[in-house]
Amino acid sequence: MKWLIIIFVILILLYIVFFWTKPKQEEHDLSRMRAGDGRKKVIWLMVDSIMSHAIDEGIKKGELPALSFLLKNGQYQRNVVSSFPTMSVTIDSTLLTGTYPDQHRVPGLIWYNAEEKRIVNYGTGTGEVMRDGINQVLEDAVIRLNQEHLSSNVSTVYEELAKRGTRTGSINGMLYRGNTDHVLSFPPWLSGPTTLPARLSVKGPDFLALGMFSNPLSNVTSTPDGLTDSLGLNDAYPLAVTRYLIEQDRMPDFTFVYLPDMDKPLHKKGPSDQSAIRTLDRELANLLNSFDSWNDALKQYVWVVCGDSGQTGIHPKGQDPAIPLHQLLADYRILPSGEQATTDTDLVLCVNERMAYLYLLNDSITISDMQQRLHDERIDLIAWEEDGWIHVHRQPEDQELRFRPGSAWTDPYGQSWEIEGEFKALDLAEGPDNSLDFGEYPDGLMRLYAAFHSHSGRFMIVTPAPGYELVAQHSPTHIGGGGHGSLHRIDSHLPLIIAGTDQRPKHPRIVDLKEYILHLMDHRPSVD
Structure with a gap:
């Protein structure tokens, strides 16, 4: 019996060490953040699979007070054209570089590399990922996507704004290449059994948060980035980080915030499901509540809510x-x-x-x-x-x-x-x-x-x-449920809500939004 107890204790300790230990963070991004300079900062919320019809229906029913507030006080474009294929990794590459895949060179979520004679998979589904090789997928998604696959012949919005002296941030964006040195940290239970290193040096914006793997707030506040919080790769973590930066007046001048949670229920239940957008609206309201009033939020910041693609209902x-x-x-x-x-x-x-x-x-x-x-x-x-x-x-x-x-x-x-x-x-x-x-x-x-x-x-x-x-x-x-990826308008149209400025994109296409961001940052309105 004594040996059984010892073995049980050892197993518990191993479980705690390998499954609950968070990696030691080496990020000190807060030291680079500065208080406001009298001009509005920009918060860009990239909401995976948010669709215009869901916004319109929810507002009509009075279920979306936060989105209704932004629409009432801003501009709303229902049919912005996405990239192709309409998959997040390609779309985000287009948004952040202002180019289509012929220039940024990220063809899709999964594609064939002719030079290496193998499939590149950034994370399609569990079964396919396991068969393509978990190490290969992790290396492609975590290491090669930003450092090799995203073409060095194009510049990201982070790289261009850095040249202009503008502070930028990415919170949970899969594409984040910039000019500032960072270190991604991986816990032993991930770096041990896989080919990921314990530490990975990368280039990103001034402020880089990526769930458990890059948490600049780890030493100053508690954030939901543990195993039970999906490693922080969900909505809760980026929203918590954003709220903290707002409350401490440490937001970068431009911050890209990726919110993935809406995508999964729409894939499962189909595009007619309204529960996900109601959840998003509550999350957005919580951010707006960081201010003395919602009107103050618009006086101090430009707010952008942007989708990446639509979803088509898949037959039973x-x-x-x-x-x-x-x-x-x-x-x-x-x-x-x-x-x-x-x-x-x-x-x-x-x-x-x-x-x-x-x-x-x-x-x-x-x-x-x-x-x-x-x-x-x-x-x-x-x-x-x-x-x-x-x-x-x-x-x-x-x-x-x-x-x-x-x-x-x-x-x-x-x-x-x-x-x-x-x-x-x-x-x-x-x-x-x-x-x-x-x-x-x-x-x-x-x-x-x-x-x-x-x-x-x-x-x-x-x-x-x-x-x-x-x-x-x-x-x-x-x-x-629901799916996307095609050239069809149902997959290709996304909503864009902008509040806090009268400036508009040249064309309603996601490929034109980088140019819009650069112009917006060069002509930021003053805090009211």
């Missing part, structure tokens, strides 16, 4: 909403998860929910072969690049066009194109003086072009019709 199981690409293409030798491609590999499938990259490694595979095997009424668009032209086939209507940069047609964003074929394949409308208008696929030409030039390789892009999602053998599914 009885309507076969999951399109199994690995089964449609079973005649080919598909790269198994976690392995490197060889000369025997025909195809690589990288599914970003409602969008997929299909890599044709075997030169003998033709586009027509692929089209025949992908002939499924649930698939909407099939696109490929050939001889400098991007071809798009819209399957339900059997319409096709091809396009490339040119001078024949000009879209609403001043981008010029040469187009041949049926305009309806991308729901394009001809306007006066060779102008173009977009329909179901906003900014569809440039967003497709950028995806095809985001990384090397011979590949196709496939997107399904609304109500459906694409899957490979181990992909996560959202049957009866």
